[in-house]
Structures are given as structure tokens and as C-alpha cells.
Amino acid sequence: MLWYKAWLETRSRFLTSLATLTMFSSIFVHHALYIACMNTLPCSEEIKSSEWRSEFHRLLFINQQYVVIMWILAVVLLAMGGLVREKALGTSSLTLTLPVSRARLMRVRVAMGVFQAIALGVVPWVSVFVISSRARMPISITQVGSYVLLLIGGGLVYFAMAILISSLITGEYTAPALTFGVVLLAAMLFDNWLRRFNVWRLVTGDFSIDRNTFLLSKHLPWPGILASLSAAALMLLASVMAVQRREF
Amino acid sequence: MTNELAILTHGLTKSYGHDEVVRGLDLSIGRNRITAFLGRNGAGKSTTIKMLLGLIRPTAGSGTVLGKQISDAKQNREMRKRVAYVAEDKPLYSYMTVEQTINFARSFYSDWRIDVEKRLLLDSELPANRKVKSLSKGMRTKLALLLAFARRPDLFILDEPSEGLDPVGIEYLLRTLVSSSADGVSIFFSSHQIAEVERVADHICILEKGCLLMDASVDQVRHSYRRIDMVFPTPPSERDFRIPGVESVKTAGHQMSVFASRNAEEVVERAHSLSAVSVEVAPVGLRDVFLETVREN
Numbered sequence: 336m337l338w339y340k341a342w343l344e345t346r347s348r349f350l351t352s353l354a355t356l357t358m359f360s361s362i363f364v365h366h367a368l369y370i371a372c373m374n375t376l377p378c379s380e381e382i383k384s385s386e387w388r389s390e391f392h393r394l395l396f397i398n399q400q401y402v403v404i405m406w407i408l409a410v411v412l413l414a415m416g417g418l419v420r421e422k423a424l425g426t427s428s429l430t431l432t433l434p435v436s437r438a439r440l441m442r443v444r445v446a447m448g449v450f451q452a453i454a455l456g457v458v459p460w461v462s463v464f465v466i467s468s469r470a471r472m473p474i475s476i477t478q479v480g481s482y483v484l485l486l487i488g489g490g491l492v493y494f495a496m497a498i499l500i501s502s503l504i505t506g507e508y509t510a511p512a513l514t515f516g517v518v519l520l521a522a523m524l525f526d527n528w529l530r531r532f533n534v535w536r537l538v539t540g541d542f543s544i545d546r547n548t549f550l551l552s553k554h555l556p557w558p559g560i561l562a563s564l565s566a567a568a569l570m571l572l573a574s575v576m577a578v579q580r581r582e583f
Numbered sequence: 584m585t586n587e588l589a590i591l592t593h594g595l596t597k598s599y600g601h602d603e604v605v606r607g608l609d610l611s612i613g614r615n616r617i618t619a620f621l622g623r624n625g626a627g628k629s630t631t632i633k634m635l636l637g638l639i640r641p642t643a644g645s646g647t648v649l650g651k652q653i654s655d656a657k658q659n660r661e662m663r664k665r666v667a668y669v670a671e672d673k674p675l676y677s678y679m680t681v682e683q684t685i686n687f688a689r690s691f692y693s694d695w696r697i698d699v700e701k702r703l704l705l706d707s708e709l710p711a712n713r714k715v716k717s718l719s720k721g722m723r724t725k726l727a728l729l730l731a732f733a734r735r736p737d738l739f740i741l742d743e744p745s746e747g748l749d750p751v752g753i754e755y756l757l758r759t760l761v762s763s764s765a766d767g768v769s770i771f772f773s774s775h776q777i778a779e780v781e782r783v784a785d786h787i788c789i790l791e792k793g794c795l796l797m798d799a800s801v802d803q804v805r806h807s808y809r810r811i812d813m814v815f816p817t818p819p820s821e822r823d824f825r826i827p828g829v830e831s832v833k834t835a836g837h838q839m840s841v842f843a844s845r846n847a848e849e850v851v852e853r854a855h856s857l858s859a860v861s862v863e864v865a866p867v868g869l870r871d872v873f874l875e876t877v878r879e880n
Contacts, residue, residue: 336686336687336690336691339683339687340676340679340687343676343678343679343683344676344678424674424677425670425672425674426674426675426676427638427674428633428636428638428668428670428674429670429674429675429676431636431637431638432636432638432663432666432668432670433663433691434660434661434663434664434691434692435660435691436656436660437656579656582638582639582640583633583638583639
């Protein structure tokens with residue numbers, strides 16, 4: 336039933352985010368196809384040309400940039416709540432007097448968030464794939480899979496950061512606002528001084544894209560993804576420890 | 584001995600910086616009785632309860648609830664399976680409906696009684712499909728109490744359980760407390776409603792500024808506490824009545840009033856020996872005992 340509670344707590348945020356991301360991606364790709372067909376006739380001939388293929392792949396790359404922004408917004412909002420927030424609302428005394436450990440409460444919350452974050456990465460890209468395939472656009476499942484992998488594998492660190500901050504800071508809006516601040520600051524600082532380690536560029540596919548074909552490389556930046564996942568795991572561990580030590 | 588106690592603490596202390604909220608509290612709450620935990624606002628009652636339930640850690644001291652160490656996370660979790668707790672502000676998840684809240688709570692406890700749940704739901708007229716956030720304060724209190732009373736725990740810990748209830752609800756609550764106690768459940772509850780306490784409690788503990796001022800049975804209080812009102816032609820010194828058992832002495836003109844926790848007879852003898860014109864001994868209610876106790880400290 337802790338899963339049920341975690342679902343009820345986050346479902347409106349999750350479903351709103353999922354609908355927004357999926358609709359945005361679908362409309363974005365569909366609109367591109369519409370523009371292509373309006374400008375050049377016959378449409379099917381245009382789609383077959385190599386320029387258009389490259390243009391379409393660039394479009395997918397741009398779609399990933401927007402998806403990343405919205406996905407980070409969504410996962411930070413999903414990470415809102417938890418025991419520290421419950422303390423402010425007064426419900427932590429109900430949750431913490433249940434015969435379950437704080438670690439288990441955190442595990443369920445994090446696991447639900449991870450599943451939702453995965454769904455928020457997969458579903459929009461699946462809809463893009465379905466729409467593009469039906470319109471006979473040049474889209475491959477490998478490219479879509481790579482974008483999703485980069486988004487989730489690299490991006491979970493943002494979710495973990497949001498969980499950590501929400502485990503340390505009480506305010507309803509303070510924690511997400513601070514997380515967005517840290518995300519932006521980290522992106523700017525890393526871009527200026529440690530560009531190779533910029534998670535933002537890892538997640539958007541900037542490190543893996545071929546600038547001529549706009550296709551993602553077959554060799555994904557696994558060290559970066561693993562480093563990002565490790566950092567996420569450490570942050571989540573720190574969150575559990577913070578909640579275990581905290582007084583409610 | 585420990586197993587015969589529902590709650591036992593030794594020197595339980597909680598400080599926030601230099602502010603000592605609970606000071607060296609030694610509590611021994613027996614099983615199968617109704618113990619009222621009294622004190623003014625900020626006396627440290629809720630802090631003590633939170634320490635017992637593991638929500639906050641004691642700065643010093645130790646304690647057990649149902650024989651389980653409160654500071655040991657695993658033992659505390661085991662203890663919580665056998666304790667039903669209702670917090671002061673009756674916290675409930677606003678995003679759940681009444682039915683979802685009950686289903687959620689039921690899933691954690693093996694001592695849940697579905698028949699009692701159904702009866703309480705019917706009696707309290709709680710709308711099963713309504714979201715908790717749209718319930719009135721009284722309804723929320725009823726739901727919070729239902730979550731506790733639908734169980735058959737070894738111990739109820741209730742923080743201001745009657746707050747927000749109408750007189751009918753309060754009556755129902757008090758009867759439930761008495762019948763639960765008769766069924767062998769220990770009850771430890773805090774309240775500001777002395778009249779309610781007087782009706783149901785077997786034992787009272789009074790806390791003031793984090794210190795335990797009184798730990799006595801209600802019968803003991805009723806039998807031993809007395810107010811002695813005296814009239815003198817010329818009032819003697821208050822020091823003449825400062826004998827063991829006298830909690831306070833007040834002089835107003837020719838009248839003197841002594842509040843005694845014991846030794847009332849000796850006060851009367853002394854009054855007569857000091858040429859009192861009139862001496863009246865009256866039993867005192869719990870309310871007066873509480874007020875005098877916290878006032879003197």
C-alpha cells in the first residue's frame with residue numbers, strides 16, 4: 336500500500352507531465368511533416384531525399400532538447416513531497432508511526448519516481464516513433480532507443496538531485512526552485528569550465544550526435560551514463576541517510 | 584517489572600539548543616489502565632509522545648514502550664505494530680478519500696477488525712468517497728480515531744483525542760476508551776479537558792515545563808487532596824502552615840486558604856491551635872489540583 340500512496344501522491348503531476356510531454360513531441364514531429372509537405376510537392380518525393388532525411392534527424396535532435404527541458408521540469412516536480420514536505424503539512428506523524436522503516440518509505444518513493452521518470456522518457460519517444468513511422472518518416476528504433484537511454488541514463492541524476500534537495504529543505508516551492516537553480520547553474524558552469532562533464536550535453540545527445548547526418552553515434556557515451564547513474568545512486572543514498580537522521 | 588509497564592522512561596530529556604523542552608522525565612505507565620497526560624500548552628507532552636514513537640530522538644535518557652527500546656529503530660518499528668496513535672492535529676493525507684485512507688491503514692496492521700471498522704464508519708457517518716481535504720475538522724477527527732479504534736492494539740497513545748469533536752462525539756470517544764480499557768488495552772492520552780479526564784482516567788501525570796510534577800492515581804488524588812478554608816481574628820503567618828503536604832497557602836484579609844495534597848488533618852489541628860474562628864475542609868476536583876500544581880511551579 337505504500338506504492339498506492341506514492342502513486343496517489345504523484346499521479347496528477349505525473350499524468351499532467353506525461354500528457355504534456357507526449358503531446359508536445361507528437362505535435363512537434365507532426366508539424367514538421369506538415370511544413371515539409373506544404374513547402375514542397377510531391378511530399379513523398381521530398382521525404383525520400385537525403386537532405387530531408389538529415390533535416391528530419393536534426394528535427395529529432397531538436398525534439399530531444401525540448402524533451403530534456405520538459406522532462407527535467409517534470410522529474411523535479413515529481414520529486415517534490417516526501418517526508419520533509421509531509422512534516423510541513425503535518426502528515427509525517429501519520430506516515431512515520433506506521434510499522435515501516437524510513438528506508439523503506441524512501442525506497443518506495445524513489446522507485447515510484449524512477450518508474451515515472453522512465454515512463455516520461457519512453458512514452459513521448461514511442462509516440463514520436465509511431466507518428467513518424469505511420470507517416471513513413473525515416474526513423475529507426477535504434478535512434479529512438481538511444482535518445483531514451485541518454486535521457487533516462489544520464490538524466491536520472493536530476494531526479495536524484497531533486498530528491499536529495501527535497502529531503503533537506505522543507506518549503507513546498509523552495510526545494511524545486513533550488514533544484515532548478517542548481518540545474519541551470521551546473522549547466523552553465525560545466526559548459527564554461529568542464530564541458531566534457533556537462534550532464535546536460537550528455538542527456539541531450541550533444542556528445543553523441545553526428546553534425547552532418549544528425550544521427551546519434553552507435554557508440555553511446557557509456558562512461559558518462561554510468562558516472563551519471565553512480566552520482567544519482569550516491570545522491571539517493573544520501574537522501575535516505577538524511578531522512579533517517581532527521582527528526583520529525 | 585518492565586513487562587508490566589506500558590511505558591517506562593528514565594531521565595528522558597529533549598533539548599533544542601539551550602531550550603530544554605523535556606527534562607529528565609521518569610515515567611512508569613502501567614498496563615491495562617487509562618493514564619491521562621496533563622500539562623499546559625508547551626509543557627512537553629507532544630514532544631514526549633514523539634520521543635516514545637521514535638519521531639524525534641531523546642537528547643538524553645532512555646525509554647521503553649511495551650518493553651521495546653524507543654531509540655532502537657527496529658524495536659521501535661516492532662512496537663508500532665502494537666500501538667495505535669492519534670496525533671494532536673489529526674494528520675491525514677488530503678489526496679486520499681475516506682475509503683482509500685481506511686484501506687491504506689488497514690493494510691499495515693494484523694490487528695485490524697473489519698466489523699469494528701464498518702460499525703465505526705456507519706456510526707460516524709463518514710462519506711466513504713469524499714476526499715479527506717474536503718472533510719470538516721470534526722469529520723477528520725472521527726476518521727483519525729476510526730483508524731485507531733478499528734484496531735485492537737496493546738496500547739493507545741492519543742494526543743488531544745477529543746479536539747474538534749462535538750459533545751456526541753466526545754461521549755462516544757470516552758465510552759470507547761473505557762470499553763477498550765476493559766478489554767485490556769492500555770491507554771495513554773493527553774488532554775486539556777479536565778472534566779473528560781476526571782470521567783475516564785485511572786491515573787494522571789502532570790507535566791510542567793518538561794518536568795513531571797505529579798504521577799498519581801485519580802483515586803489517590805480524590806482521597807488526599809483537600810482545600811482548607813479558615814477564618815482568623817488575626818491571620819497568623821503563612822509559615823505556620825508550611826508543613827509536609829501543604830502545596831500552597833493564601834491569605835486574604837482574615838481568611839486563609841490552604842491547599843494540601845496530604846496532612847489535611849494536621850492543618851485543621853494547627854488552625855484550631857491558632858484560634859481559627861472557622862475551619863472548612865473541602866475535597867477538590869482534578870481541575871483545582873491541576874491548576875494549583877502548575878501554578879505553584
